[in-house]
Amino acid sequence: MIVQKFGGTSVGDPDAIRRLIAIARATRAREGSGPAIVVSAMSGVTDALLAVAASAGSAQSDDAIARLRQLRDRHLAAAAALTTGERAAGVSAFLNTHFDELDAVARALGVLREVSSRTLDVIAASGEVLNSYLVAAALEEAGLPATWVDARRVIVTDAEHTRAVPLMRETVAALRASVTPLLEAGRVPVIGGFVGATLEGITTTLGRGGSDYSGAIVGAGVGAREIQIWTDVDGMLTADPRIVPSPRLVQQLSFAEASELAYFGAKVLHPSTILPAVERSIPVRIVNARNPDGEGTLIVTEPRRGAGIAALACKRDLTVVDITSSRMLMAYGFLRRLFEVFERFRTSVDVVTTSEVSVSVTVDDRRHLAAIEEALSEFAEVSVEPEMALLCAVGDELRSDASIAPRVLRVLEEVPLRMVSQAASRRNITVVLRQADLTSAMRRLHQEFFA
Numbered sequence: 001m002i003v004q005k006f007g008g009t010s011v012g013d014p015d016a017i018r019r020l021i022a023i024a025r026a027t028r029a030r031e032g033s034g035p036a037i038v039v040s041a042m043s044g045v046t047d048a049l050l051a052v053a054a055s056a057g058s059a060q061s062d063d064a065i066a067r068l069r070q071l072r073d074r075h076l077a078a079a080a081a082l083t084t085g086e087r088a089a090g091v092s093a094f095l096n097t098h099f100d101e102l103d104a105v106a107r108a109l110g111v112l113r114e115v116s117s118r119t120l121d122v123i124a125a126s127g128e129v130l131n132s133y134l135v136a137a138a139l140e141e142a143g144l145p146a147t148w149v150d151a152r153r154v155i156v157t158d159a160e161h162t163r164a165v166p167l168m169r170e171t172v173a174a175l176r177a178s179v180t181p182l183l184e185a186g187r188v189p190v191i192g193g194f195v196g197a198t199l200e201g202i203t204t205t206l207g208r209g210g211s212d213y214s215g216a217i218v219g220a221g222v223g224a225r226e227i228q229i230w231t232d233v234d235g236m237l238t239a240d241p242r243i244v245p246s247p248r249l250v251q252q253l254s255f256a257e258a259s260e261l262a263y264f265g266a267k268v269l270h271p272s273t274i275l276p277a278v279e280r281s282i283p284v285r286i287v288n289a290r291n292p293d294g295e296g297t298l299i300v301t302e303p304r305r306g307a308g309i310a311a312l313a314c315k316r317d318l319t320v321v322d323i324t325s326s327r328m329l330m331a332y333g334f335l336r337r338l339f340e341v342f343e344r345f346r347t348s349v350d351v352v353t354t355s356e357v358s359v360s361v362t363v364d365d366r367r368h369l370a371a372i373e374e375a376l377s378e379f380a381e382v383s384v385e386p387e388m389a390l391l392c393a394v395g396d397e398l399r400s401d402a403s404i405a406p407r408v409l410r411v412l413e414e415v416p417l418r419m420v421s422q423a424a425s426r427r428n429i430t431v432v433l434r435q436a437d438l439t440s441a442m443r444r445l446h447q448e449f450f451a
């Protein structure tokens with residue numbers, strides 16, 4: 001059984017959905033059953049829904065309602081292009097009911113002038129809920145025995161809204177109870193990614209890019225032979241194609257390499273995607289929906305051999321926080337106190353380096369930065385530097401080939417580096433630099449290792 005997840009650009013318009021149908025049909029013919037399909041919202045829809053919530057919450061109801069009108073039209077147009085007759089009427093009715101509800105929510109928010117994270121999830125989840133329903137109908141119209149499965153009934157999560165964590169035991173039980181029987185009956189289940197619900201049935205979302213994670217969870221739950229992430233690039237590339245003009249395709253990666261790359265910014269894969277797959281040793285393949293005959297990138301348990309660095313990744317918009325305390329640093333308990341501050345404000349740190357009198361950390365989420373600065377100032381001097389970026393080279397071979405790390409630093413000789421780190425996994429070497437230097441640094445590294 002194959003589980004196929006299709007990202008936003010691979011379900012963004014009727015032509016993209018027709019490509020999805022062709023891919024699913026070919027897979028079914030080859031495998032004799034399935035596939036199970038997980039879909040994202042149409043491209044741009046999640047961003048648009050978040051903008052709806054922002055407008056509504058700041059009393060700009062007209063703007064919110066206008067945006068919802070555009071979204072409604074886009075979905076209705078896709079439904080009209082992909083379905084006919086009674087099926088078309090059914091899909092339109094489903095879409096219209098849902099958009100009527102969203103209009104009412106937007107008006108209510110305009111009065112309340114406040115958007116809770118719980119409400120935000122209800123709004124953001126709509127993109128996947130609607131599109132999965134639409135894609136299921138389009139598959140049926142094309143003669144495939146598709147059945148829509150409401151993600152809110154099968155992906156069970158905690159109540160950490162906007163970045164909920166799946167409760168795997170409950171989720172696997174729910175998937176086995178409702179998705180596995182469909183597959184056994186020869187059907188093609190279609191599920192919205194990104195979305196879940198708490199045990200009480202309150203809608204949650206898994207964090208931006210979370211549909212990949214949903215795909216992997218479904219794959220684990222139904223015991224898939226392979227989890228496929230269908231996207232708009234040929235696979236994991238040796239660098240972000242928006243920065244390096246012609247990166248190469250990485251044919252194979254270990255789970256460990258892929259999760260480091262995802263965590264450190266290779267956006268093609270949501271960082272949590274690998275977890276459910278690793279636990280059950282299910283291979284993950286990243287494939288291009290516009291080039292379905294390509295092999296893509298295969299992610300498996302075994303490390304690769306003989307390839308040096310597997311790929312580069314980067315993250316922008318980081319803030320470096322320097323915490324200096326000449327009296328305290330060597331004292332035990334200092335680091336605990338320091339990290340407790342970040343914990344209290346639920347802000348995770350990416351890179352950490354220390355010197356005799358200071359600790360530097362990078363943070364991604366700036367929402368609580370002012371409060372964090374204030375709390376740290378009670379026991380240390382704090383300085384904050386915005387517009388920083390992280391650049392990271394990942395490869396299992398960094399562990400065994402001692403020449404790689406110095407080569408990385410030598411190539412970056414002329415770039416001012418703020419932090420350098422190689423953690424215990426020794427699978428990556430990470431530097432933090434000014435965002436303005438990122439592009440040239442990444443291109444230099446790419447030239448050195450992949451040209």
Ligand code: ADP
Pocket residue numbers: 006007008009010040209230231232233235236237238239240241242265266267268269311312
């Ligand atoms: P989807 O909508 O399919 O989930 P995403 O936009 O989330 O697609 O991920 C695919 C994009 O990830 C690519 O279009 C590319 O711009 C970006 N990307 C960043 N780093 C990499 C990388 N190392 N390899 C491939 N793609 C990358």
Ligand code: ASP
Pocket residue numbers: 007008040041046047127193194207208209210211212
């Ligand atoms: N639609 C969601 C997002 O844009 C989830 C996803 O596509 O993976 O973040």
Ligand code: MG
Pocket residue numbers: 007209212267268269270
């Ligand atoms: Mg994605």
